[in-house]
Amino acid sequence: MTIQELIDSNMFQVVNVGEETERAITTPFCCDLLSIAMGRAPAGCAWVTVMGNMNTLAVATLAEAACIIMAEGTALDEVAMKKARDQEITVLATELPVFDAALKVYQGLHG
DSSP states (O other), X not given: OBHHHHHHTTSSEEEEOOSOTTOBOOOEEEXXXXXXXXXXXXXXXXEEESOOSHHHHHHHHHHTOSEEEEOTXXXXXXXXXXXXXXXXXXXXXXXXXXXXXXXXXXXXHHO
């Protein structure tokens, strides 16, 4: 599944559409501790988190995450939103708990 296919599935609200929407999503990844995400998030993951600050965007870029999914009704703060737009990072959102959001991505990947 590509980022664009995830967007088109309407599983999540679109916050920001970034570049490379044809990039493949490899797996969901759940983590709210940035230091762990920085070292363990697999490249191409759909990172599900509740952390909505600029550091999250930096870690997503370093880890080469395909996109960020803000779970549990959380949102990017204003500074992070501007940074997501400027750096063209795809950010989606949902009211679902972190696990349930990741499960939706997993099901989308594995039918």
